[in-house]
Amino acid sequence: MERVPTGIDGLDDMIEGGFPRGRTVLLSGGCGTGKSIFGLQFLYKGAVDYDEPGVYVTVDERPELTRQDMLRFGWDIASLEEQGKLVMLDLTGSKIGVQTGEKYALNSALDIDRLVLKIMQTAGEIGARRLVIDSLPALGFHLKGEAEVRNMILKLTYMIRKSDLTAVLISEVPEQTPGSGPMMFSKYGVEEYVADSVILLHYLGMGTDTNRTLYVRKMRGTKHIEDIIPMHITEAGIKLVNPDEAFSV
Numbered sequence: 001m002e003r004v005p006t007g008i009d010g011l012d013d014m015i016e017g018g019f020p021r022g023r024t025v026l027l028s029g030g031c032g033t034g035k036s037i038f039g040l041q042f043l044y045k046g047a048v049d050y051d052e053p054g055v056y057v058t059v060d061e062r063p064e065l066t067r068q069d070m071l072r073f074g075w076d077i078a079s080l081e082e083q084g085k086l087v088m089l090d091l092t093g094s095k096i097g098v099q100t101g102e103k104y105a106l107n108s109a110l111d112i113d114r115l116v117l118k119i120m121q122t123a124g125e126i127g128a129r130r131l132v133i134d135s136l137p138a139l140g141f142h143l144k145g146e147a148e149v150r151n152m153i154l155k156l157t158y159m160i161r162k163s164d165l166t167a168v169l170i171s172e173v174p175e176q177t178p179g180s181g182p183m184m185f186s187k188y189g190v191e192e193y194v195a196d197s198v199i200l201l202h203y204l205g206m207g208t209d210t211n212r213t214l215y216v217r218k219m220r221g222t223k224h225i226e227d228i229i230p231m232h233i234t235e236a237g238i239k240l241v242n243p244d245e246a247f248s249v
């Protein structure tokens with residue numbers, strides 16, 4: 001199986017070299033756990049270190065703010081956009097019915113078929129190999145009922161399978177403590193079944209960032225690490241701590 005290096009410091013060694021190529025990864029966690037940073041790091045490093053262009057679909061956060069925030073990690077998103085290695089596909093306007101002035105945007109009302117088409121066109125235009133959708137719940141906000149949301153997720157994942165893009169789909173779960181009842185991996189309870197891999201981020205939020213963790217719940221065709229991995233957000237982005245090293249001081 002071909003592997004896609006994730007660009008997340010420390011992760012590839014724990015999952016046999018990277019994400020399975022052409023598959024879908026569900027990235028889930030509470031608010032502020034680092035999901036967006038993870039997604040952008042996957043795309044930024046993918047473009048810079050591995051020459052793999054990518055598309056970032058943003059529903060909640062305006063691209064302008066993301067470009068600014070990511071400069072903190074030394075990631076010049078705008079420059080990658082100019083080189084045609086990254087597209088910020090802006091859906092924030094279509095949510096509230098305004099034009100945002102972004103070069104890549106879905107300015108019409110949010111419609112899943114139109115969105116799938118737009119992603120395919122954009123990916124084709126820059127020869128994208130990677131895709132991040134941030135986030136599924138935000139995308140489904142206008143849908144009535146879970147059946148429609150499931151339908152949307154099924155269409156998206158079908159498109160991704162056919163396109164050979166390696167995708168990170170960001171979802172959200174309420175804060176939960178491991179061991180306190182059944183774990184939830186997604187908002188709608190279907191995402192984890194259509195995704196080939198599920199990664200959970202957690203943040204205890206008690207001050208220091210040593211309370212961040214990453215957990216690989218499943219990764220098809222992969223012998224992955226089964227521990228809960230300590231994670232840091234540093235000035236260079238997300239870094240994982242090898243558990244063997246973390247506890248062998």
Ligand SMILES: Nc1ncnc2c1ncn2[C@@H]1O[C@H](COP(=O)(O)OP(=O)(O)O)[C@@H](O)[C@H]1O
Pocket residue numbers: 029030031032033034035036037038072073233234235
């Ligand atoms: N430059 C930085 N250095 C360290 N931590 C940061 C930095 N920027 C953001 N963070 C941390 O990351 C969190 C936001 O991450 P983000 O990926 O936006 O979360 P999510 O998308 O899961 O809601 C912030 O709340 C903060 O704790």
Ligand SMILES: [Mg+2]
Pocket residue numbers: 035036037134
């Ligand atoms: Mg986010």
